[in-house]
Amino acid sequence: MARGGTRLNHLLFAYDRVLFGKAKSEEWKKLMDMLKVYERALATKKNLWKRKAVENASCPICGFEEETAMHVMWQCPAARDIWIGSIQVIQKWSSVEDNFLILWEKLIDKLTDKELELVAVLMRLLWLRRNSFIFEEKFKDPDSVIRSARAVIEDFQEARIDESKIKSPVTIGSGSQRWIKPTQGFIKANWDASLGTQNLGLGIVLRNGIGEVLACACYKKPPVSDSTLAETMALWQAVELSNELGFRVILEGDAQVMVQAINSEDEDFSLGGHIVEDVKVVLRERRAWKVQFTRREGNGVANSLAKKALLVEHD
Numbered sequence: 001m002a003r004g005g006t007r008l009n010h011l012l013f014a015y016d017r018v019l020f021g022k023a024k025s026e027e028w029k030k031l032m033d034m035l036k037v038y039e040r041a042l043a044t045k046k047n048l049w050k051r052k053a054v055e056n057a058s059c060p061i062c063g064f065e066e067e068t069a070m071h072v073m074w075q076c077p078a079a080r081d082i083w084i085g086s087i088q089v090i091q092k093w094s095s096v097e098d099n100f101l102i103l104w105e106k107l108i109d110k111l112t113d114k115e116l117e118l119v120a121v122l123m124r125l126l127w128l129r130r131n132s133f134i135f136e137e138k139f140k141d142p143d144s145v146i147r148s149a150r151a152v153i154e155d156f157q158e159a160r161i162d163e164s165k166i167k168s169p170v171t172i173g174s175g176s177q178r179w180i181k182p183t184q185g186f187i188k189a190n191w192d193a194s195l196g197t198q199n200l201g202l203g204i205v206l207r208n209g210i211g212e213v214l215a216c217a218c219y220k221k222p223p224v225s226d227s228t229l230a231e232t233m234a235l236w237q238a239v240e241l242s243n244e245l246g247f248r249v250i251l252e253g254d255a256q257v258m259v260q261a262i263n264s265e266d267e268d269f270s271l272g273g274h275i276v277e278d279v280k281v282v283l284r285e286r287r288a289w290k291v292q293f294t295r296r297e298g299n300g301v302a303n304s305l306a307k308k309a310l311l312v313e314h315d
């Protein structure tokens, strides 16, 4: 499925997150499986209609066809406007395609990595636009959707450049204060939080044994008053992401007190204690996973992603 049969750079979207990175074919397969689940889970009108939650299944935007995930992101005339305005190769493609995986394979085959990134971000924005149309009665015009997509991609490219500046094959940083590669068979997930006045930014980066980024994610959340709570929320996102991707992980962050709380037998009664206890439950099911402390210098990429998250515009 992957271009060249070996690996490809890709980007996936899912709800409020964007994943970038390189994936080997078996990892890619896992990601595709995940996408299938999302496809089924997307609360489109057709799905809701199947569950008898809405009166009819027609698209709220164009009012014609059944609203499936494929309709929202590909077939709907409102989606066609986006594709025609953004990626030349796609302009002449049929809008009749109704199988997402077949479409996605065709996209992988025909598009450059850069175009593929843009497609993935646009699909995510199409979905968010559909939601804001239904729930807030706002509808973004095609040009501003395409502009937002390009801005998202620029942000992530910067994050990648930040990383490559400080990256050597197995270590990042210098001396004893550096990112250290995970032991064989593991992925390392670094997390960090950045507290702004208006928002909380969470950043996560997943890297393999040679330091390649497999996925990264930024989340923008409402602000919290406590920095340990913020760190705990970031760890939770890292746990969820690793879980969804099916990785065996070493989770690493620079919040020493919280890492100690996670690894302690005692129940945590702090502000974020309920999350700490949730993480412990996951760790009991995944005995191989570890949560460990690293100095700030070893956590640079997660830190810059967390800061970046604060700058991400809400769609």
Ligand SMILES: [Zn+2]
Pocket (backbone or CB within 6 Å): 059, 060, 061, 062, 063, 064, 065, 071, 075, 076, 077, 078
């Ligand atoms: Zn429609």
